[in-house]
Amino acid sequence: MRAVRLEAIGDMTMRMVEKPNAEPGEIIVRVLAAGICGSDRHMYKGEYPTAIPVTLGHELCGLVEEVGEGVSSFVGGELVTVDPNIACGTCPACRRGRPNLCANLTAIGVTRDGGFADYVAVPCNQAFTLPPDLDPVHGAFCEPLACCIHAIDKAQIRPGDSVAILGGGVIGLLMVQLARLAGADQIILVTRQLSRREAALRLGATLALDPTAIDAVAAVKDVTHGGVDVIIECAGVPETLQSGVRMARRGGALVLFGVTPAGLEVPILPFDLLVNEVEIRPAYLNPFTHARAAAMVGSGILELDSLVTKTIGLEDVAGVVGSAPLAGEIKVIVRP
Amino acid sequence: MRAVRLEAIGDMTMRMVEKPNAEPGEIIVRVLAAGICGSDRHMYKGEYPTAIPVTLGHELCGLVEEVGEGVSSFVGGELVTVDPNIACGTCPACRRGRPNLCANLTAIGVTRDGGFADYVAVPCNQAFTLPPDLDPVHGAFCEPLACCIHAIDKAQIRPGDSVAILGGGVIGLLMVQLARLAGADQIILVTRQLSRREAALRLGATLALDPTAIDAVAAVKDVTHGGVDVIIECAGVPETLQSGVRMARRGGALVLFGVTPAGLEVPILPFDLLVNEVEIRPAYLNPFTHARAAAMVGSGILELDSLVTKTIGLEDVAGVVGSAPLAGEIKVIVRP
Amino acid sequence: MRAVRLEAIGDMTMRMVEKPNAEPGEIIVRVLAAGICGSDRHMYKGEYPTAIPVTLGHELCGLVEEVGEGVSSFVGGELVTVDPNIACGTCPACRRGRPNLCANLTAIGVTRDGGFADYVAVPCNQAFTLPPDLDPVHGAFCEPLACCIHAIDKAQIRPGDSVAILGGGVIGLLMVQLARLAGADQIILVTRQLSRREAALRLGATLALDPTAIDAVAAVKDVTHGGVDVIIECAGVPETLQSGVRMARRGGALVLFGVTPAGLEVPILPFDLLVNEVEIRPAYLNPFTHARAAAMVGSGILELDSLVTKTIGLEDVAGVVGSAPLAGEIKVIVRP
Amino acid sequence: MRAVRLEAIGDMTMRMVEKPNAEPGEIIVRVLAAGICGSDRHMYKGEYPTAIPVTLGHELCGLVEEVGEGVSSFVGGELVTVDPNIACGTCPACRRGRPNLCANLTAIGVTRDGGFADYVAVPCNQAFTLPPDLDPVHGAFCEPLACCIHAIDKAQIRPGDSVAILGGGVIGLLMVQLARLAGADQIILVTRQLSRREAALRLGATLALDPTAIDAVAAVKDVTHGGVDVIIECAGVPETLQSGVRMARRGGALVLFGVTPAGLEVPILPFDLLVNEVEIRPAYLNPFTHARAAAMVGSGILELDSLVTKTIGLEDVAGVVGSAPLAGEIKVIVRP
Ligand SMILES: NC(=O)c1ccc[n+]([C@@H]2O[C@H](COP(=O)([O-])OP(=O)(O)OC[C@H]3O[C@@H](n4cnc5c(N)ncnc54)[C@H](OP(=O)(O)O)[C@@H]3O)[C@@H](O)[C@H]2O)c1
Ligand SMILES: NC(=O)c1ccc[n+]([C@@H]2O[C@H](COP(=O)([O-])OP(=O)(O)OC[C@H]3O[C@@H](n4cnc5c(N)ncnc54)[C@H](OP(=O)(O)O)[C@@H]3O)[C@@H](O)[C@H]2O)c1
Ligand SMILES: NC(=O)c1ccc[n+]([C@@H]2O[C@H](COP(=O)([O-])OP(=O)(O)OC[C@H]3O[C@@H](n4cnc5c(N)ncnc54)[C@H](OP(=O)(O)O)[C@@H]3O)[C@@H](O)[C@H]2O)c1
Ligand SMILES: NC(=O)c1ccc[n+]([C@@H]2O[C@H](COP(=O)([O-])OP(=O)(O)OC[C@H]3O[C@@H](n4cnc5c(N)ncnc54)[C@H](OP(=O)(O)O)[C@@H]3O)[C@@H](O)[C@H]2O)c1
Numbered sequence A, B, C, D: 001m002r003a004v005r006l007e008a009i010g011d012m013t014m015r016m017v018e019k020p021n022a023e024p025g026e027i028i029v030r031v032l033a034a035g036i037c038g039s040d041r042h043m044y045k046g047e048y049p050t051a052i053p054v055t056l057g058h059e060l061c062g063l064v065e066e067v068g069e070g071v072s073s074f075v076g077g078e079l080v081t082v083d084p085n086i087a088c089g090t091c092p093a094c095r096r097g098r099p100n101l102c103a104n105l106t107a108i109g110v111t112r113d114g115g116f117a118d119y120v121a122v123p124c125n126q127a128f129t130l131p132p133d134l135d136p137v138h139g140a141f142c143e144p145l146a147c148c149i150h151a152i153d154k155a156q157i158r159p160g161d162s163v164a165i166l167g168g169g170v171i172g173l174l175m176v177q178l179a180r181l182a183g184a185d186q187i188i189l190v191t192r193q194l195s196r197r198e199a200a201l202r203l204g205a206t207l208a209l210d211p212t213a214i215d216a217v218a219a220v221k222d223v224t225h226g227g228v229d230v231i232i233e234c235a236g237v238p239e240t241l242q243s244g245v246r247m248a249r250r251g252g253a254l255v256l257f258g259v260t261p262a263g264l265e266v267p268i269l270p271f272d273l274l275v276n277e278v279e280i281r282p283a284y285l286n287p288f289t290h291a292r293a294a295a296m297v298g299s300g301i302l303e304l305d306s307l308v309t310k311t312i313g314l315e316d317v318a319g320v321v322g323s324a325p326l327a328g329e330i331k332v333i334v335r336p
C-alpha cells in the first residue's frame, strides 16, 4: 500500500510499504480522509518528537477493513474516527483520570504509523463509530474538535457570557462554533486575515477584529462593557496571551490552548491577574472528549465544509507538509 | 479619643480626634486589638491608594459600644470582628456574586477611618459576633484569615494532596495551618528565615525549605515524586511565582495570592503551563469568607499566639508602620 | 393610585390606595407590565405565606418615577426590572454567599407591596436597568427567567448534552430556550397540552412528548440511547420527579425546580440513584442571576411574545388570580 | 491451592483448585490479606449477581508471585493492592471518563476469581504497588477506602464545615477519618452500637449519637446551629436517608453511599429539598481513586488496626460469610 513516510527530519516521501496486519486487539482501517495539522509541519521540521521512520497523519477517518483477535466492538465495515492519543492506563496521571497527561503517551501518526496511507492499524479502543452515511471529511475533524471540546469544558461558558477567541485558524473557527453552541452571547474573533474574519462571522461570531488595524483589547473591552468573560487563546503567540489577559473582565478566565515554542518566555502582570482574579486555564489534548466530538460531528450541527480549503491525494502530502501554510489555508484534507 | 492618622503620604501620627457617632445602620466598636499588615506600610508610602487624612487599621476586633438607628443585629457588648471590605451591592460584580471584585469597593482603615484608634464606626453588616471569652488578639486575625480561606477554596485540596506554600510571613503560616485542616498530606513551606521555617514545622508543615540554600523546585519535585498538587504563592515576588509554576505536578495548580507591585512583569513559560495543564488561580480578598474565618477563629482550632511577635500601644503604631519589618517579625498587634 | 389588594385569604380586590413615597434608598417605579405567576394563586389561597393586606405582583417592569434620598444609581426615567427577593445581608446564608437561602428573606409583592398597582416602592439595589426601548412586557419576564438561569447553572449542560424538560408551562418553555442556548443537542419537552408541545418545538425543542399518550421514560431513553444527561423538573408533581429520575443516563442529573406542596412525600428508589449516580440538584429562586436575566432579556435573544397568552388591566387581576388557569394559558400579563 | 468457592447460591466451601496461570497482561498475586465485606454476604445469598462457581474476595493485598507476558510494570516480589473493578474502556461511560458506571463492568471476586484463595490472577493494570514493609492487613483496606474517597470528593468538605456520618460500620469509621482529614470541624457519627460510637470518638468524631436513644435530627441541628453542611449516608437503610436529608443545613448536601435493596422505595419531601436547596449526590464505587487510597494507606495516616475485629484463615471464610455479622463486628480479615 502507499504511505507518506517521514524518513528523517525534513525528509518525507510517499512510497510503497507493506499493508499492516491487525495484531490482537487491533483493527485495520482503510483511510478515507485525513487532516493535515500544524503539528505535522512541526514534526517534519523536528520541532516535535516522533518515531523515525513513521507515517504521519493523526486526524483520520475511514472504514474498518479487518478485525484482529479479541476485538468484539467492530465487525468490519463501520465508518470510524480515531483518537490518536493512546494513554498507558497505569501511570499516576492515568490512574487519577487524567489520560491527556499520561507519562507514557504514544500516538498514532506520531510514535506509530498514522493515516497518511491507504491503511492504518488502530487499537480497537481508539476507534469510535460514526454514522455510516457521514462524509468522511467531516469525520477527520473529530480529533481537533475533541481538543476544542476540552477547552470549552475548561471555559465554563454560561448562557449570556461573552467570549473572545484569539486566532482564526481551523481551531479558532471551530471554537467560534462551539462557543455559540455553549450559549455565548457575544463571540468575538480576533485574527489578521480578512477571509477568516469573514468566515467567523458566517459561523456565528458576532464581531471579528483585525489586531493589526485596531487596538483589539480596547475594542473588546468596549463592546463587552468592561471586559470579556472568557478568552480562548488559539493563536499560540505571545501577543495573544498578553492581550488576552488584558481583555478579561474582572473574574474572567483565559483558556490557554495555542502552542508556543518550548522555552519561550512571555511576560505577564501578576498584579493585574490578582486584583482582577483572572484565571489561566490550559487545555491540552482530548481527555474523554473524543466520543463527544464524534457524536457532535455525527449530528451535523457543525459547519465543516467551509473549513476545508484544499483536498489532496497522498502524492501531494509531502509537498504541503514540507511548506509553510498558504495564505487563506484553513484545513487541507488528504483523501488517499 | 486617640487615633493614628495618616495625614499625608509618609506622615502618620497619633492624635486626639472626636469619637465617632453611630450613623443609622452603624455600630461603634471599642477597639481591643488591631493587626498591622504589610498593606499598612504600602499605604503609608503611598503605594496603595487611601483617603487622606484617614485612620488606618483594617484587621480589628473589639466590643460593640453603641448601636445606631435601625440596627437590630447588635445590642451592645458583643465581641466582634470586622470585615473591612464594603462592597456596593449594585455594580455588575456585586450582582454576579463577586463582592471582592466590586467596582466601588471601600474599606474601613483605607477609605474610611479604621481600627488604629480607641473607637471605630462600622456598618453593622460588616461586623461578625465572636465568642465573648475569645482573646481579642485572635479576633484580629479574622481578616487575613478570611483572605486565606478564599485562597484555600480556590486551591481545591483533596485529602492526600501535597501542597507547597511559598513565603513564610503571617499569611504563609496561616496557609500552612489551613492546608493541614484541608487534608493535605505533605505541606512544604519555602521561606528564607530559619525562625519561620521552624514555626511552620510546629504548625503542621511536613517540610520547610530555604530557597537560598537549596534548589527548592528540585527538592519539592523530589519529595512529591514529580511535582506538588497545589502551590500557594504568598511571597509576592517574581521568583516564587516562577519557581511555583515549575514545582507543580502535571495537572496541578498555582494559587496566586502574594501582591507584586503593579506594573511589574514576570516572564512565564506558556508551553510548560499548557502541556502540564497547570492552572493559575488568583485569590483576592475575602468574598463570603469572613463568617467562616470568624467561626474558625472562634473554635480555637488555629494556633495564633505564636504568630504575634510584638504587641504595642497606639503611640507606637506610626513608628512600626513607618519602618521596614524587623527580622523575625510575623504579626504586630496594636492594643489601644 | 390603584392597587390590587389581597385583603384576606381568598379576598382580593382592586381599590384606591395612597401612592407610596420613596423612603431613603428607595425608588418609586411606575408599573408598565407585571406578570401573574402560579405563586400568586397559591398566595391568594393561603398556601404560601404573605403579609395581609398586601399588593401582590412580583414580576414587574416599569419606569423610575421618583428617586429617594441617598440613591445615586438612578436619576429617574430609566426602564427597570425588579428583583423582588430581598436578602438581609447578615444571616449565615447571606454571609456565605447564598442569598436565596436567606433566613430573613422578604419579597416585593409578597411581604411588602408589589406590582399589581400603578406604582411600587423598590429598594434601589433591587432594580436593574433595561434598554429604554425594550418592550416592558419582556421586562416582566426577568424574574422567572432569573430563577430558570439558576437552574441552568445547576444543570451544567455541556455542548452536545441531551436535556429533558418536564412540564410545559411558562417555566418549561423558558427552560427549552435556555437549554438550547446552553448548547444542548437534544431538547425533549414532556407536557400534556398539545399547544405547549407545539410551542416548544417552535422554541427549540427537538422532541415534545405527551406523557398521557406514551411511556415518556421509555421514549426518552430510546431517543437518547440509554438516558438523558440532564432532566429539569418543572411541573411540580410527583409523577415528573419519579419519571425524571428514571429517564436519566447513568451519571446524569435531575434539577428539581417545580414546587410540590409542603409535606407531600414522593417515593424514590435510592438503589437506582446510587448505582446510576444520578444527582438531584434543587434550584431555588434567583441567587445572583437577576442581572444576567436582565441582560439576556435586553439582548432580545429569547422569544417571549408567544408566551403571553393574555394581557389584562388591573381591574381583571383579582378575577384571574382567583380562578384556576385556563387551558392553554401560559403567561398572563397585567398592564396597569 | 486452596480457594473458598461459591458453588451455588447459599453454598460456599473451601476446596483445592488449580493455581491460576498468568495470562498475557496478568500477574499472579499470593494473597496475604483479604477483607470480608457486606457485599460478600449479599452475593452468598444471591442478592447480588456473581459468576457461579467463583472464588469471592474483592478486598485484597498480596505479593506479586508471577508476571505474565507483556507485563512491564511488575517484576515480582512487590506488595500490591488490587482494584477489583475492571472497566471495559470502550462503552459510552468509560469514554466519558466514568469507569465506575461502565456498562460492562467485571470484578475480581465477583465475576472472576478473587482473593479468598492462596493465589489470584490479576490484570496488571488493576494492581497498585504498596510500600514493601506495609502491613498487608492495611493493604486490604484500600478497596473500601477508595470508594470512601470518591464519596469524600463528592462531599466537597471545606475547612470548618460540619459533617454527619450515618452508620458506624467499617465504612462509617473510615468516613469519620476521611472527614477529619478533609478539614471538617464538627464530625458527628450516628450509629446504634455503643462500641462503634466509642471507636468513632477515638478516630476523630467530635460527637457520636445513638439514634434509638435520642432524636438524632434535632441533636444534629442543635449542635450545628441549624443544620449540618454535609451528610454521608452509609447505613443503607431508609431511616438514615430520610433523617439525613432533614439534618442538612439549607444549602447542604447528602452523599448517598449506603446500598439499600434494589426496588425499595423511600419517601422524600421534594418541597423541603427544594426550598432548602439540599443536593443528593450518590457516590458509587471507586473511579480513579484506588491509587489515592493506596497512597493514603501507605502513608500510615489512617488508624486501621482497631477496625479489624477478627482475623481468620481460609477454612473459616464460608462460616463467616454464611452467617450474619456478629454484634461488634467491624472488619473480618482473612489471612490465607
Ligand atoms: N491545546 C491543544 O490541545 C491543541 C490542539 C491542537 C492545536 N493546538 C494549537 O492551537 C493553535 C491553533 O491551531 P490552528 O490549527 O488553528 O493553527 P493556525 O492556523 O496556525 O492558527 C493560528 C492562527 O492565529 C492567528 N494569529 C497569529 N498571530 C496572531 C495575532 N497576533 N493575533 C491574532 N491572531 C493571530 C493566525 O491567523 P491570521 O493570519 O488570520 O492572524 C494563525 O493562522 C496552534 O498553536 C496549535 O498548535 C493546541
Ligand atoms: N490576595 C490577597 O487577598 C492578599 C491578602 C493579604 C495579603 N496578601 C499578600 O500576601 C503576601 C504575604 O503576606 P504576608 O503578610 O505574609 O507578608 P510578608 O511577611 O511580607 O511575607 C512574605 C514573605 O515571603 C518570604 N519571601 C520573600 N522572598 C521569598 C522567596 N524568594 N522565596 C521564598 N519566600 C520568600 C519572606 O519571608 P522570608 O524572609 O522568610 O523569606 C516574606 O516575609 C503579601 O504579598 C501580601 O501582600 C494578599
Ligand atoms: N424553583 C424555583 O425557584 C421556581 C420559580 C418559579 C416557579 N417554580 C415552579 O416551577 C413550576 C413550573 O412553573 P410554571 O409557572 O411553568 O407552572 P405551570 O404552568 O403550572 O406549569 C407546570 C406544567 O406542568 C405540566 N404538567 C403537569 N403534570 C404533568 C405531568 N404529569 N407530566 C408532564 N407535565 C405535567 C402542566 O402542563 P400540561 O397541562 O401541558 O401538562 C403544567 O401546566 C411550578 O411548580 C412553579 O411553582 C419554581
Ligand atoms: N457506594 C459504594 O460504592 C459502597 C461501597 C462499599 C459499601 N457501600 C455500602 O455502605 C454501607 C456501609 O457499609 P459497611 O461495610 O460499613 O456496612 P455495615 O457494617 O452494615 O454498616 C452499616 C451500619 O449502619 C448502622 N445502622 C443501621 N441502621 C441504622 C440507623 N437506623 N441509624 C444509624 N445507623 C444505622 C449499623 O450499625 P449499628 O448497629 O451501630 O447501628 C450498621 O452496621 C453499606 O450499605 C454498603 O453496602 C457502598
Ligand SMILES: [Zn+2]
Residues within 6 Å of the ligand: A087, A088, A089, A090, A091, A092, A093, A094, A095, A099, A101, A102, A103, A104, A105
Ligand atoms: Zn498513563
Ligand SMILES: [Zn+2]
Residues within 6 Å of the ligand: B087, B088, B089, B090, B091, B092, B093, B094, B095, B099, B101, B102, B103, B104, B105
Ligand atoms: Zn459592587
Ligand SMILES: [Zn+2]
Residues within 6 Å of the ligand: C087, C088, C089, C090, C091, C092, C093, C094, C095, C099, C101, C102, C103, C104, C105
Ligand atoms: Zn439573609
Ligand SMILES: [Zn+2]
Residues within 6 Å of the ligand: D087, D088, D089, D090, D091, D092, D093, D094, D095, D099, D101, D102, D103, D104, D105
Ligand atoms: Zn465501560
